[in-house]
Amino acid sequence: MTLTELRYIVAVDRARHFGRAAEACFVSQPTLSVGIKKLEDELGVALFERGNSEVTVTPVGARIVEQAAHILELAGDLKALAQQSKDPLVGPLRLGAIYTIAPYLLPQLIPQLHALAPHMPLLLEENFTARLAEKLRRGELDAIIISLPFDEPGIDTLMLYTEPFQVALPAGHAWCAKSTINANELIQESLLLLGSGHCFRDQVLKVCPALNRTAATPGSMQKTLESSSLETIRHMVASGAGITVMPCTAVPTGATEQGLLVFRPFSDPAPDRPVALAWRKSFTRPEALEVVRQAVLLSDLPCIKEYKSSTIIR
Numbered sequence: 295m296t297l298t299e300l301r302y303i304v305a306v307d308r309a310r311h312f313g314r315a316a317e318a319c320f321v322s323q324p325t326l327s328v329g330i331k332k333l334e335d336e337l338g339v340a341l342f343e344r345g346n347s348e349v350t351v352t353p354v355g356a357r358i359v360e361q362a363a364h365i366l367e368l369a370g371d372l373k374a375l376a377q378q379s380k381d382p383l384v385g386p387l388r389l390g391a392i393y394t395i396a397p398y399l400l401p402q403l404i405p406q407l408h409a410l411a412p413h414m415p416l417l418l419e420e421n422f423t424a425r426l427a428e429k430l431r432r433g434e435l436d437a438i439i440i441s442l443p444f445d446e447p448g449i450d451t452l453m454l455y456t457e458p459f460q461v462a463l464p465a466g467h468a469w470c471a472k473s474t475i476n477a478n479e480l481i482q483e484s485l486l487l488l489g490s491g492h493c494f495r496d497q498v499l500k501v502c503p504a505l506n507r508t509a510a511t512p513g514s515m516q517k518t519l520e521s522s523s524l525e526t527i528r529h530m531v532a533s534g535a536g537i538t539v540m541p542c543t544a545v546p547t548g549a550t551e552q553g554l555l556v557f558r559p560f561s562d563p564a565p566d567r568p569v570a571l572a573w574r575k576s577f578t579r580p581e582a583l584e585v586v587r588q589a590v591l592l593s594d595l596p597c598i599k600e601y602k603s604s605t606i607i608r
Contacts (some may be wrong), residue, residue, distance in 0.1 A: 297369055299333040300362040302326050303341055307359040310349050367433035371578050382581040383411040389586070390419040390426040390438040394494040394524055395569060398543040399439065402593035403586075410592075411585045422491045430574060437573040437583060441493050444572055451572045452583070454590045457542045458566040459501065462527075463556045464534045474561040477501045484536035486527045494524075494567070498539045501565045531555060541567060543595050 305315035306326075316326040334341055341355035351359060391399065400418065407416065419426070419435065426438040427446055444451055461475045469475060480502040488495040527538045532554040545557050571590075573583055 295333060295336060296329075297366065299329045300366055302329045303333065303355075303359050304363050304366060306330065306342060306349055307351050307356075312344075312349060363432055367576075370433065371576065381413070382579045383585060384413045386415050386417050387579070387582050387586070388417045388419075388434070388436045390421060390429060390435045392423055392426065392438075392440055392494075393420050393492065394488070394541060394544065395439055395441070396420040397525070398541075399569075399590070399593065399595065402595055403589050406589035406592045407586065410589055411582070414582060414585070423493050424491075427572075430572065433574070436577060436579070437571055437586065439569065439571055441497070442568040442570050444570065446572070448575050449572050450575050451570045452587065454569050454571055454587060455595075456566050456568050457595075458559065458564045459498075459539050460542055460545050460557045460559055462531045462538045462540050462545075463558060464531055464537070465554050465556055467537070467556065469537075469558065470556045472558060475558050476561045477565060480537075480539070486530055486536045486538040488524070488527070489522055494541065497565070497567055501539065501560075528555065545596060547596060 301319055302315065305318045306312060309315040309318060312327060313323050316323040319326060330341065337358070339354050339358075340352055341358060343350040343352060396418070397420075404416070407414070419429070421429075423440050423444070426435065426440065427444070427449075429435045430438050430449065431446065439454070442451070442453070461469070461480075463469050469479075485498075487498060524540060524544050528540070528544075530536065531538050540557075571583060571587060577583070
């Protein structure tokens with residue numbers, strides 16, 4: 295049994311296809327197939343059911359693949375420990391961030407992080423919280439930036455900052471005359487929302503509970519229109535399609551859309567969201583995580599309230 299064979303079965307489990315798994319492992323398909331067959335013969339069990347179009351993992355195979363992924367993570371930790379003895383800020387950091395954070399935080403974070411740790415490049419991924427959490431558990435990512443609440447076994451989280459929400463209005467909207475917007479008033483307007491799977495959508499619906507009923511009512515899409523990104527929604531608001539709620543980091547500075555957008559804060563108590571860094575408890579480069587935290591707090595992000603405590607939330 296070798297680490298290479300374990301990498302092969304983990305790759306097949308993820309790709310559910312021998313050809314794609316071989317590409318991911320940078321080997322030929324026959325080489326991968328021979329390695330997996332050798333491991334199955336050694337273990338005396340079938341790990342996969344080979345079909346015409348897709349490979350299915352067997353029940354015992356699923357348990358073995360899970361352990362194989364853990365073993366590969368531990369093997370990677372050995373290399374990381376060796377590197378850490380030299381310099382924990384040298385070498386890539388695999389960092390994920392959710393869709394409603396990455397486009398706004400990363401342009402600020404990268405220059406600060408490069409100044410603090412110039413030899414630690416970031417390998418970045420944007421995705422939904424659930425997908426990032428899965429990759430974090432599997433060891434495919436070292437850390438992720440998400441919005442709380444986030445509760446996963448074996449994962450530590452550290453608050454980075456809290457950002458309030460704002461209401462985006464088309465220029466000329468009657469609410470432009472207001473200095474603040476009451477959250478309960480959102481039910482009166484056509485509200486543009488992110489699609490299902492985005493945690494920010496759930497946070498917006500929590501701001502005004504009545505919106506949950508509207509969004510779930512058949513035939514009510516004139517009240518809650520959906521889109522796939524905050525940037526697309528912002529352009530729709532500028533065109534007059536409705537209003538929306540945005541985290542303050544997504545609110546552009548200066549004139550945008552030729553003056554077709556207006557932003558207003560919420561009345562107190564203003565809704566907001568806590569943003570946190572999460573990582574596996576077994577991660578061996580705490581110095582790398584600390585420099586990410588420092589880079590975030592040095593970023594020139596609008597409306598952010600820095601979270602001064604370094605307390606880890608378990």
